[in-house]
Amino acid sequence: MVHSLLERTKNMPTYRKESHIRSILKGVSWRIVATTDTIAVVLLVTCLNGSCSLENAIKIGALEFVIKFLVYYLHERVWQNILQNKTVDKKQTLHKTISWRIIATTMTFVISGTILETFDEIAMFIALTELFTKFVLYYLHERLWLKLPLGKVRQFFLGKKN
Template sequence: MKVTKNRSILKTISYRIVGFINTFLISFFVISYGSENFDATSPFYVALIVFILKMITYYFHERVWNLYKYGRLNQKVIRLRSFFKALTWRLAASTITFISAMFITSNLDWTKSIVIYEIMNGILIYYIHERVWNKIQWGRTKL
């Protein structure tokens, strides 16, 4: 089975909407907790930059994984494939979040906290998103 580019695009958009909300909320709580003069623009800009960069990266991550047949059995995708995709995505995503948060906040403690919280819930969010999309047949083609 192979997935179409349209499926990858829609999957990217759906995941990045969830990701934007996640990154914004984490950034909001970390920065508001650690700042005396809290302003919601910093968490918003962190989430916005992360949203844009991860939108592009996520799409290519999906397309690269589409090249590999590992874990695909007769129109089904095994859980281990979803797990490995979650790990490889988390590596790329955490790097993007670290660079973006550091660029916006210039505060290493906030940046580390944002990345750590994102790692903690990001793998689970990604895995659930993968499993939901694995139940949707639209955009899949047989080889």
């Protein structure tokens, strides 16, 4: 049993402190995925309600991109300190995903309600739909970024070689 546990943890990535550049690029990649999802969710919910508006979907997506990018970066840096030098298993990724979803879904509700000028069931449906779609997307995004080797981003952008 101990040998089996050691074998499993040996293959898990160890979380080491990421550079600020990597956190920024990770934030940009996440916001592209998340904003695309937000626009699609807003269109779906508003169209099902009979008040379809691409303009509102883009406004909500754009405002979220800017605001959530900054909050995402801070969230990343906090988790850098929590997970530093620990073996990151799926449970830690799940905890990080849950913490982000609480923050981000609350922000989606507020931003949607503000743009739509009403905090009614439409803003709630947007936030709740996004809760599920983004939970899966964020988790997968996190696991993918754990597989990308540290330092490669810095080498690429600064032209450094090993």
